[in-house]
Amino acid sequence: MEGKYVRMVLAPKARRLGTIIRARYDRGAVQYLFQHDPRLDDGFPDIWLLESEIEPCERPSDLEVAAMKGLVDLS
Numbered sequence: 001m002e003g004k005y006v007r008m009v010l011a012p013k014a015r016r017l018g019t020i021i022r023a024r025y026d027r028g029a030v031q032y033l034f035q036h037d038p039r040l041d042d043g044f045p046d047i048w049l050l051e052s053e054i055e056p057c058e059r060p061s062d063l064e065v066a067a068m069k070g071l072v073d074l075s
Contacts, residue, residue, distance in 0.1 A: 001032055006054040008034070015040045015068055017057065024048070039065045 001020050008016035017040060022033040030051055036044040039062070060068070 001051075004056055005059040006034070007057045008049065009053055009055055015042075016044070017060065020054070021046070037065070040068065 002023055004020050006018065006020055008014075010016075016036070018034050018036040020032045021035045024031050024033075026048075031048045032051065032054065033046055034049050034054065035046050037059075
């Protein structure tokens with residue numbers, strides 16, 4: 001899972017997209033260190049998440065990121 005681009009399941013519309021940078025075992029569960037995509041950075045810290053809290057997704061293009069941030073009108 002390390003190096004995979006993912007989205008947080010609990011906040012799919014909140015631009016919580018990023019990369020898994022590390023995994024660890026804690027009390028029998030695998031946890032993944034989620035690093036927020038710096039292109040969407042709004043001060044969101046790196047956090048540990050369980051596998052059930054993330055899902056793989058495609059990495060958005062720079063144009064898609066600009067649209068998410070409201071910088072580009074795609075209409």
